[in-house]
Amino acid sequence: MKNVPVRMCVACRQKMPKTSLIRAVRTPEGNIMLDFTGKAAGRGAYLCDNADCVKKLSRGKLLGKVFKVPVPDEIYREMERAYEGRKQGS
Numbered sequence: 100m101k102n103v104p105v106r107m108c109v110a111c112r113q114k115m116p117k118t119s120l121i122r123a124v125r126t127p128e129g130n131i132m133l134d135f136t137g138k139a140a141g142r143g144a145y146l147c148d149n150a151d152c153v154k155k156l157s158r159g160k161l162l163g164k165v166f167k168v169p170v171p172d173e174i175y176r177e178m179e180r181a182y183e184g185r186k187q188g189s
């Protein structure tokens with residue numbers, strides 16, 4: 100079995116294989132978004148691929164803490180929409 104890298108979910112703080120997490124990224128331009136490819140440039144944070152953790156992220160304003168910049172509510176709403184949209188689109 101391959102050794103899959105493990106990352107901690109910033110919402111529930113469980114350690115999970117990287118492949119079952121989604122990445123949030125703060126790009127060098129300062130945009131914050133969900134990075135479904137896992138390849139966007141910038142600083143990343145990981146969270147479980149489930150709606151609960153996506154919501155926890157916005158409720159606790161957790162990305163502001165991770166990225167050390169203020170993250171407006173609108174950004175979190177945008178991320179929730181992107182997450183829901185991906186679920187429906189696939």
Ligand SMILES: [Zn+2]
Nearest residue numbers: 108111147152
């Ligand atoms: Zn989680």
